[in-house]
Amino acid sequence: MDKLIEIKDLRVDFALRAGTVQAVRDVSLTINKGERLGIVGESGAGKSVLGFSLINLISKPGKITGGEIIFNGHDISKYTYEQMREIRGHHISMIFQDPMMTLNPVLTIGTQMKETILAHMDVSEKEAEAICLDKLHKVYIPSPEKRLKQYPHEFSGGMRQRIVIAISLLTSPQLIIADEPTTALDVTIQAEIMDLLLELCETENMGLILITHDLAVVSEVTQRIAVLYAGKVVELGPAQEIISNPKHPYTKGLIAALPQMAGGKKRLNQIPGMMPSLLDMPKGCPFEPRCTVSLGKCKTEIPALACLDGGTQAACFMCEGGK
Amino acid sequence: MTAILEIRDVDKHFDISGSFIDQLRISHGKLNRKKTVVKAVNNITLDVQAGETLAVVGESGCGKSTLARTVMRLYRPNKGEILYKGERIDNLSSAKMRPYRTRMQMVFQDPYASLNPRMTVRQILEEPVRFHNPGLSRAEVHDKVAEVMTQVGVDPAWATNYPHEFSGGQRQRISIARALVVDPEFIAADEPIAALDVSIQAQILNLLMDAQEERGLTYLFISHDLSVVEHISNRVAVMYLGCVCELATAKELFSNPKHPYTQALLSAIPKLGGEAGNHIRLSGDVPTPINLPTGCVFHGRCPHADERCMREIPMQRTLDNGTIVACHGVEEGRI
Numbered sequence: 001m002d003k004l005i006e007i008k009d010l011r012v013d014f015a016l017r018a019g020t021v022q023a024v025r026d027v028s029l030t031i032n033k034g035e036r037l038g039i040v041g042e043s044g045a046g047k048s049v050l051g052f053s054l055i056n057l058i059s060k061p062g063k064i065t066g067g068e069i070i071f072n073g074h075d076i077s078k079y080t081y082e083q084m085r086e087i088r089g090h091h092i093s094m095i096f097q098d099p100m101m102t103l104n105p106v107l108t109i110g111t112q113m114k115e116t117i118l119a120h121m122d123v124s125e126k127e128a129e130a131i132c133l134d135k136l137h138k139v140y141i142p143s144p145e146k147r148l149k150q151y152p153h154e155f156s157g158g159m160r161q162r163i164v165i166a167i168s169l170l171t172s173p174q175l176i177i178a179d180e181p182t183t184a185l186d187v188t189i190q191a192e193i194m195d196l197l198l199e200l201c202e203t204e205n206m207g208l209i210l211i212t213h214d215l216a217v218v219s220e221v222t223q224r225i226a227v228l229y230a231g232k233v234v235e236l237g238p239a240q241e242i243i244s245n246p247k248h249p250y251t252k253g254l255i256a257a258l259p260q261m262a263g264g265k266k267r268l269n270q271i272p273g274m275m276p277s278l279l280d281m282p283k284g285c286p287f288e289p290r291c292t293v294s295l296g297k298c299k300t301e302i303p304a305l306a307c308l309d310g311g312t313q314a315a316c317f318m319c320e321g322g323k
Numbered sequence: 324m325t326a327i328l329e330i331r332d333v334d335k336h337f338d339i340s341g342s343f344i345d346q347l348r349i350s351h352g353k354l355n356r357k358k359t360v361v362k363a364v365n366n367i368t369l370d371v372q373a374g375e376t377l378a379v380v381g382e383s384g385c386g387k388s389t390l391a392r393t394v395m396r397l398y399r400p401n402k403g404e405i406l407y408k409g410e411r412i413d414n415l416s417s418a419k420m421r422p423y424r425t426r427m428q429m430v431f432q433d434p435y436a437s438l439n440p441r442m443t444v445r446q447i448l449e450e451p452v453r454f455h456n457p458g459l460s461r462a463e464v465h466d467k468v469a470e471v472m473t474q475v476g477v478d479p480a481w482a483t484n485y486p487h488e489f490s491g492g493q494r495q496r497i498s499i500a501r502a503l504v505v506d507p508e509f510i511a512a513d514e515p516i517a518a519l520d521v522s523i524q525a526q527i528l529n530l531l532m533d534a535q536e537e538r539g540l541t542y543l544f545i546s547h548d549l550s551v552v553e554h555i556s557n558r559v560a561v562m563y564l565g566c567v568c569e570l571a572t573a574k575e576l577f578s579n580p581k582h583p584y585t586q587a588l589l590s591a592i593p594k595l596g597g598e599a600g601n602h603i604r605l606s607g608d609v610p611t612p613i614n615l616p617t618g619c620v621f622h623g624r625c626p627h628a629d630e631r632c633m634r635e636i637p638m639q640r641t642l643d644n645g646t647i648v649a650c651h652g653v654e655e656g657r658i
Contacts, residue, residue: 042520042521042522042523043520156608156609158608159608186382186383186547187382187547187548187549187588187591187592188382188587188588188591188605189382190591190593191590191591191592191593191602191604192602192604192605194593195602195604213520213521214521214593215521215595216550216592216593216594216595216597217593219593219594219595219596219597220593220594220597220598239596240596243595243596244596253522254521254522255595257521257522257524257525258521258525258550258595259525259528259550259551259553259554259555260550260554260595266554267529267532267533268525268528268529268554269525270522270525270526270529271522271525271526274490274492274522274523
């Protein structure tokens with residue numbers, strides 16, 4: 001399969017007065033053309049920073065301090081701001097969490113959509129409008145001609161997110177990065193949006209990076225899952241395998257902590273403690289202080305991702321030993 | 324079992340029409356005064372049994388939080404009665420309501436907004452104890468706070484810290500401690516875990532269940548997360564646009580949902596290892612609670628709606644298995 005984007009040993013640091021925060025630490029991931037990858041983690045795990053860093057949207061004091069992002073054969077992590085504008089919103093587009101914050105409240109939907117097209121493509125205003133209508137149609141917005149003239153506040157939350165998706169589709173990108181696209185929405189709307197994203201990725205053969213904290217959502221939509229903890233990928237593998245046969249203690253704990261349907265009223269498995277502060281990381285494995293099966297060397301050495309059976313990779317000394 | 328809390332035909336409407344001038348409209352050449360009313364809760368009847376967890380689920384805007392706040396008398400209902408252990412509380416003055424405040428407590432959704440940032444944890448927790456038990460000595464108050472802090476898993480040594488020094492999960496523990504510190508019988512928890520991470524959610528849910536076991540608490544648990552609700556509750560009420568459309572035991576509701584809205588809601592939950600694309604798709608969006616639809620509030624999005632649903636409001640019927648459903652289709656045996 002053709003590689004769409006290849007992330008090699010990416011590091012993102014935030015130089016704060018209190019010290020340097022390593023939000024993303026040596027992350028390597030590959031996404032093939034038309035593939036859907038889920039990035040799962042708790043708040044502060046660095047999943048959004050990772051997503052933002054791919055299209056250089058990190059704001060100061062954050063900075064990519066190492067690694068490469070190979071997209072279509074070029075290392076886009078070294079691109080200047082101007083060069084990046086060619087890629088961003090054109091070949092790679094992004095869907096953000098809150099559709100009310102993403103859309104400009106004082107411009108009509110049509111103006112905002114046409115702006116994106118005219119910035120990236122050499123088409124007339126008329127042609128741009130035709131593209132808008134086509135994409136609005138694709139995301140099932142009824143009577144798109146009328147809707148183009150309306151403002152964001154005239155749409156419901158689910159409709160707004162569908163418009164944001166339509167905007168991200170305008171330039172027929174090869175990759176969409178969706179950062180918690182349904183967190184602000186209700187569960188019935190979430191199902192609608194996820195079904196829509198899945199359908200669009202399949203019909204348009206787009207790659208998708210779905211960033212979320214919800215394991216159940218990624219397991220339904222993506223083919224592969226990367227579990228992020230304290231800026232590191234701790235487990236990576238096929239979605240079904242990670243859900244049914246998690247290897248890393250953190251993934252195991254995360255899945256066990258989910259209230260299962262048809263589980264009845266009983267105590268949940270909880271992971272003790274909380275994620276370490278990124279300013280004060282443990283020397284060894286970042287999960288060691290919360291881990292129930294830690295070994296002596298977990299305290300001093302950082303485990304690397306190692307291939308295991310079932311096609312998964314996990315960064316854990318216990319898994320390496322075959323346990 | 325006896326009902327600790329009875330809600331009888333309660334309505335809560337909010338007038339959002341603004342000032343007198345804002346209410347004036349010109350229509351057909353005449354000046355009219357028109358009020359805009361949000362009908363958040365409409366004709367709800369529910370019993371909460373002593374010692375149980377009754378969950379109220381629904382999408383945003385369905386009135387579930389308004390219901391909890393009305394029960395707690397943070398809002399006064401427009402119509403209907405609320406009885407606590409057989410005594411009416413909906414018409415009490417705030418002074419008369421005070422003894423009930425120690426028995427009924429509330430935990431709010433956002434632990435960042437519900438703790439005063441200028442008070443230390445000790446001040447936050449001691450204030451309700453002192454207020455409700457003026458006779459207690461300093462040492463007794465101190466012990467009480469330390470005891471509850473230990474119970475919720477916050478080290479009493481941190482009592483001199485301010486809320487911003489704690490993580491979200493710990494803050495939610497502190498706000499649960501604030502509810503527990505006056506030894507209540509009943510707690511209304513309004514989305515207590517919605518703002519927390521998955522691994523922290525499990526900790527807080529376990530804490531709530533442990534506290535219930537130790538203290539024999541009764542919960543009114545408001546949530547939009549159905550898998551959480553299934554886990555913690557004995558009975559579940561499903562709300563849509565201010566109305567209860569189904570009320571059943573958690574087991575019955577999740578294995579055998581009757582109301583078309585409940586069915587759609589359940590099918591929309593993402594499942595671990597499940598497949599996307601086989602959700603029941605509801606057409607359209609939730610209507611606004613300003614202009615409620617005629618007839619069944621759900622008819623506009625219901626795949627089974629017929630002419631009767633558009634015209635007539637369905638009454639709540641109790642089925643053989645004890646489930647209460649308000650749906651013409653179920654009543655007629657169509658669904």
